[in-house]
Amino acid sequence: MVETPRPKTSLLRTFRRPSVIPGFGISFGYTLTCLGLIVLLPLAGLVAKASGLGLSGIWEVATDPRVASALRISFGVSALAALVASAFGFLVAWVLTRYRFPGRKLVDAAVDLPFALPTAVAGIALASLYAPDGLLGAPLARLGIQVAYTPVGIFIAMVFIGLPFAVRTVQPLIAEIDKEIEEASATLGATRLVTLTKVVLPPLIPAVLTGFALAFARGVGEYGSIIFIAGNLPYVSEIAPLLIVIKLSEFDYGGAAAIATIMLGISFLTLLAINLIQAWSRRRFGYV
Amino acid sequence: MSEIFSPIAVPAAKPAQVASEGAATRAILIGIAVAFLALFLVLPLFAVFTQAFSKGIGAFLDAFREPDAWSAIRLTLTVAVIAVPFNVVFGLAASWAIAKFEFPGKSLLITLIDLPFSVSPVVSGMIYVLLFGSQGLFGSWLIDHGIQILFALPGIVLATVFVTFPFVARELIPLMQEQGTAEEEAALTLGASGLHAFRTVTLPNIRWGLLYSVLLCNARAMGEFGAVSVVSGHIRGLTNTIPLHVEILYNEYNFVAAFAVASLLAVLALITLVLKSVLEWRFAGELAHGRAH
Numbered sequence: 126m127v128e129t130p131r132p133k134t135s136l137l138r139t140f141r142r143p144s145v146i147p148g149f150g151i152s153f154g155y156t157l158t159c160l161g162l163i164v165l166l167p168l169a170g171l172v173a174k175a176s177g178l179g180l181s182g183i184w185e186v187a188t189d190p191r192v193a194s195a196l197r198i199s200f201g202v203s204a205l206a207a208l209v210a211s212a213f214g215f216l217v218a219w220v221l222t223r224y225r226f227p228g229r230k231l232v233d234a235a236v237d238l239p240f241a242l243p244t245a246v247a248g249i250a251l252a253s254l255y256a257p258d259g260l261l262g263a264p265l266a267r268l269g270i271q272v273a274y275t276p277v278g279i280f281i282a283m284v285f286i287g288l289p290f291a292v293r294t295v296q297p298l299i300a301e302i303d304k305e306i307e308e309a310s311a312t313l314g315a316t317r318l319v320t321l322t323k324v325v326l327p328p329l330i331p332a333v334l335t336g337f338a339l340a341f342a343r344g345v346g347e348y349g350s351i352i353f354i355a356g357n358l359p360y361v362s363e364i365a366p367l368l369i370v371i372k373l374s375e376f377d378y379g380g381a382a383a384i385a386t387i388m389l390g391i392s393f394l395t396l397l398a399i400n401l402i403q404a405w406s407r408r409r410f411g412y413v
Numbered sequence: 414m415s416e417i418f419s420p421i422a423v424p425a426a427k428p429a430q431v432a433s434e435g436a437a438t439r440a441i442l443i444g445i446a447v448a449f450l451a452l453f454l455v456l457p458l459f460a461v462f463t464q465a466f467s468k469g470i471g472a473f474l475d476a477f478r479e480p481d482a483w484s485a486i487r488l489t490l491t492v493a494v495i496a497v498p499f500n501v502v503f504g505l506a507a508s509w510a511i512a513k514f515e516f517p518g519k520s521l522l523i524t525l526i527d528l529p530f531s532v533s534p535v536v537s538g539m540i541y542v543l544l545f546g547s548q549g550l551f552g553s554w555l556i557d558h559g560i561q562i563l564f565a566l567p568g569i570v571l572a573t574v575f576v577t578f579p580f581v582a583r584e585l586i587p588l589m590q591e592q593g594t595a596e597e598e599a600a601l602t603l604g605a606s607g608l609h610a611f612r613t614v615t616l617p618n619i620r621w622g623l624l625y626s627v628l629l630c631n632a633r634a635m636g637e638f639g640a641v642s643v644v645s646g647h648i649r650g651l652t653n654t655i656p657l658h659v660e661i662l663y664n665e666y667n668f669v670a671a672f673a674v675a676s677l678l679a680v681l682a683l684i685t686l687v688l689k690s691v692l693e694w695r696f697a698g699e700l701a702h703g704r705a706h
Contacts, residue, residue, distance in 0.1 A: 148611070237686060
């Protein structure tokens with residue numbers, strides 16, 4: 126797999142800036158080879174499959190009632206979950222950076238739990254907790270709220286996996302806030318609430334939006350932690366990634382590729398939005 | 414005379430108090446945050462262990478008397494032993510090329526390396542089905558030559574490598590960029606060979622970052638579910654990794670066994686979190702900044 130350094134070193138030299146450090150050819154070549162074979166070529170295969178269907182073919186799949194319903198559930202519930210994750214994520218980030226309390230480091234470490242816990246494990250744990258006879262499901266059922274096997278269950282799982290993104294994007298920026306600005310604001314007579322909403326919050330908005338977008342994108346694509354609690358009823362609690370798995374098991378590669386392309390397209394737009402937010406933030410505040 | 418508008422009235426409070434919330438507000442906010450995390454994050458973890466031991470330790474151990482459980486554990490370890498070192502070599506090569514040299518198109522290259530993180534796990538598995546499946550691009554060629562990639566170890570390894578692809582590189586690239594090239598240049602000027610400079614200068618500088626990324630990469634490699642589920646074919650005792658074995662047990666209503674096997678992965682997650690936190694506390698200066706995954 127190792128690509129031999131090209132004999133035309135003159136071309137390589139004009140490509141990169143001269144340096145005494147060796148190993149550019151081999152490390153760059155190896156990087157491109159791996160990236161090409163493992164990531165780009167397979168993704169290109171997906172694009173090829175989807176473009177074989179044409180726009181009309183993809184549209185036909187997208188407007189199939191079951192697919193449309195799954196896409197609506199995936200994107201709709203994920204947006205809602207990302208919203209809640211962003212709000213609580215901000216609170217958690219604020220509390221962890223600004224306040225000192227016993228067990229703070231432990232709580233800080235626990236935030237990364239959804240990154241470390243395999244999604245299938247989180248999935249069956251959530252399903253058993255929120256099942257009608259579960260630890261949380263039973264009291265909720267008495268209140269008339271059914272979580273498992275409904276979109277509410279999907280929502281819970283998406284909040285679980287989205288939370289670390291919301292916390293970790295805002296946390297470093299809260300830590301960087303210059304306390305003197307807040308003191309100046311207070312000395313000039315602003316109440317704490319006014320200082321928070323007019324001085325502290327505005328520069329943090331881009332980071333909150335980035336966290337929202339990351340949590341949203343993760344929720345849309347998530348599979349393992351959702352399918353156990355969702356119950357997967359078509360038109361009610363069936364998510365788009367599960368529909369891809371179903372189509373693949375039916376050997377409907379075209380249909381699966383179409384759904385995947387739609388999901389990738391919307392995720393790409395989300396990433397684009399993040400980059401635009403960050404570019405705007407850099408112009409406005411001088412940092413991301 | 415109103416004292417509220419006089420700035421002289423303010424110094425009575427210490428600046429630290431002026432720029433913060435009152436004690437009661439603090440306590441309430443801390444309470445909400447901790448309660449939220451306990452309910453949403455810690456309780457599910459707790460549930461894994463209570464369910465695993467709900468029928469006693471005997472029932473728990475029974476889950477590991479199954480040969481299928483052991484073949485799943487073996488397969489997961491095999492996959493990790495291949496995928497993690499592969500990503501370490503790739504991450505070292507990529508970060509060396511990107512951090513130590515200047516060339517056009519660098520940020521595009523970094524974006525492409527990050528790409529697998531923004532692809533749904535299911536799609537990550539599916540792209541290999543499109544290539545190597547019986548109806549896929551190379552499907553008939555593979556069948557003619559008797560090569561099995563899908564529903565076998567190679568497919569599972571490929572899908573795992575794909576989903577863990579950015580882990581090492583994205584930790585090492587910013588770390589190496591921060592450290593610059595001055596130390597390597599000094600070593601080279603003093604007569605060290607390139608490989609020698611890499612081993613004795615670069616590697617010690619990045620060791621904690623490397624360990625950090627290996628931890629996260631390994632946790633994901635052993636725990637990956639969506640991508641592996643698509644390419645594995647769920648053949649019992651042959652192509653089931655630990656997460657897939659958990660799924661099968663759960664769907665068969667064999668809850669105690671499912672949670673018992675899942676508790677292995679939960680312990681792995683806890684060990685990962687502890688080691689990760691220790692690295693962050695002790696070697697914060699030797700890890701890359703901007704720790705948003």
